[in-house]
Amino acid sequence: MLKIKLDLKDRKILYELDINARQTYSQIAKKVKLSKQVVKYRIEQLEKEGIVKGYSTMIDTSKLGYTIFRIYLKLKNINPQKKKEFVHYLKIQKNIWAVVLTAGNWDVALGLAIKDIYQFYDSWEKILKDYLPSIKDYKVCIYSPIYHFAKAYIVGKEDxxxxxxxxxxxxxxxxxxxxxxxxELAQNxxxxxxxxxxxxxxxxxxISYRIKQLEKKGIIQGYRAIIDINLLGYEFxxxxxxxxRWNNFDQILTFAHLHPNIYQIDKTIGGEILEMEFHVKNLNHLLKLIEELENEFPNTIESYNYITILSEEKHIYMPED
Known part of the structure; x- marks a missing residue:
């Protein structure tokens, strides 16, 4: 994919949108030292070029009574058209808030917001009834919690x-x-x-008062731009x-938060004990960062495996049911 070259001002605007996408043009302008009109124009250009694909509100659904499940799928006997139909089928399921296409050990990753285990099985059984002949393997994980960081690499600094x-x-x-x-906020x-x-x-x-209360309660965790990192020259x-060992998790969390290329870490049940998401230049860059982790935390990492995130087909933090 063609990389789009941005100047430092554009990168600073992107970073501000990633930290808080509900900032006004005036608020961003003050921080990046440009006029409100120039910031508005630059954001419109970033949207037009497809670098900014939308704006998402990060909602902690556990505070609404949901548990986050992840299903990894390896597919079989499925041609491109049938896969396209399968992805569309997944996207319209109300409890599925994330549909991600991947490469490696898994082909698809799903995020589900579920009230209880019975609801999870109902959702999972529906997929099995409709598409089990196309599923070669699967893995189910429970997430609790997910730690999400800003894309500090955009401006080349720690988060x-x-x-x-x-x-x-x-x-x-x-x-x-x-x-x-x-x-409404989840959509935009x-x-x-x-x-x-x-x-x-x-x-x-x-409405303004209610939003502030939702933020105060921690239901709204933040607002971010949906950025096409491939157009910035990065891979996911x-x-x-x-x-x-697990007694050094707090140190791992701090390391991940401060590292500009680590985007998220997840505590999981059902998969490996820890997952990390990286935005890097290429595979060699990823392997160097993992080596950096191994050196920083000796005798901690026994093994690892990775998948490439190809595209996020759906990513809305609020379930539709």
Whole structure:
């Protein structure tokens, strides 16, 4: 894929959108030292070029009573057209909030937000009934929690923003209006208060207050731009680590947070004990970073395996049910 060259101002704007996509043009302009009009134009160009594909709100669904499940699938006997139909089928399932195409040990990764194990099995059994002949192998994991970092490599520095944590939290009580607000923000993190107010029959001031309360409760963990990192010259890898010790997790978390190329780490049940997501220049860059981890934490990593993330076909943090 063709790499698009950006100047430092564009990269700073991207980084600001990744830290908080609901910032106004004026707020971003002040931070990157450009006029509001220039920032607006540059963002529109980033969207036009496909570098910014949208804006997503990071919602901690555990605070809404959900558990995050991941299903990895290895496919068989499936041609490109049938695979396309399968991906579309997965995208329209209400409990599936993430559909990711991968290369390596697995072909597809799914994220599901589930109220209980019975609901999970209902969702999983539906997939099996419709597509089991095309599934060669699968693996089910439970995530609790996910630690998400900003894309600090965009501006070539350590991540100093807060860690956004999804999962493993106590449920909060919210009403139907809050749910409607979350659904709107999940689709577009930059949606205006006026647009939300029209769909909820509440004033913009009321919507603003409710959003602040959702943030205060930790239900909304942040707002980010959906960035096509391939156009920036980066590749996306997900790595599973088998560890021989766990008492240094806090140090691993700090290391990952401060490393500009580590995008996310996950605690898991059902897979390996730890997963990491990397945005790197190429495979050799990934292997060097893993070697860096091994040197930083000796006698910790027993083994690892990785998959390449090819595309995120669906990634909305709010389930539709």
């Amino acid at each position: 100093s923003s807060k860690i956004r944590i999804l999962g493993g939290k106590k449920q909060e009580q919210i009403d139907k209006i809050d749910i409607l607000i979350l659904r 993190a930059r949606v205006s208060l006026l647009e939300i107010s029209k769909k909820t029959d509440k004033t913009a001031e009321s 890898y997900k790595t599973e680590f088998r560890l021989s």
